[in-house]
Amino acid sequence: MNKTDLINSIADKSGLTKKDVESVLNSFLGEVTDALANGEKVQLIGFGTFETRKRSGRTGRNPQTGQEIVIAESTVPVFKAGNKLKEAVK
Known part of the structure; x- marks a missing residue:
């Protein structure tokens, strides 16, 4: 949808x-x-919670060259489903 x-x-x-x-x-x-x-954070009781989390920096690899790269720390949006939503999806 x-x-x-x-x-x-x-x-x-x-x-x-x-x-x-x-x-x-x-x-x-x-x-x-x-x-x-x-x-x-935005909490909708029974549906879920929208919030942000810090993702720490890490070392990654460029898949084309194999070269190591530094991936910076970032803030990412996260959705955590509520109990009513989880039950409805089961």
Whole structure:
């Protein structure tokens, strides 16, 4: 399912227009992105938690040349599924 499919499905089930659903979805994604960029976490009880984690620097290899390269420390987004979501997927 892609974003368009999700918008269509929510619009059909909720009775809202596709334009309204797209606006709400874009706002939700923007708020989650902003929160993660500010180092906050977003917790949706039963669904899951969006947060960031530090990935430490390490040494890697260029697969084409075999040369060692240094991979810098980075911050990455992470999603941890909640219990209700895990049960629904089982």
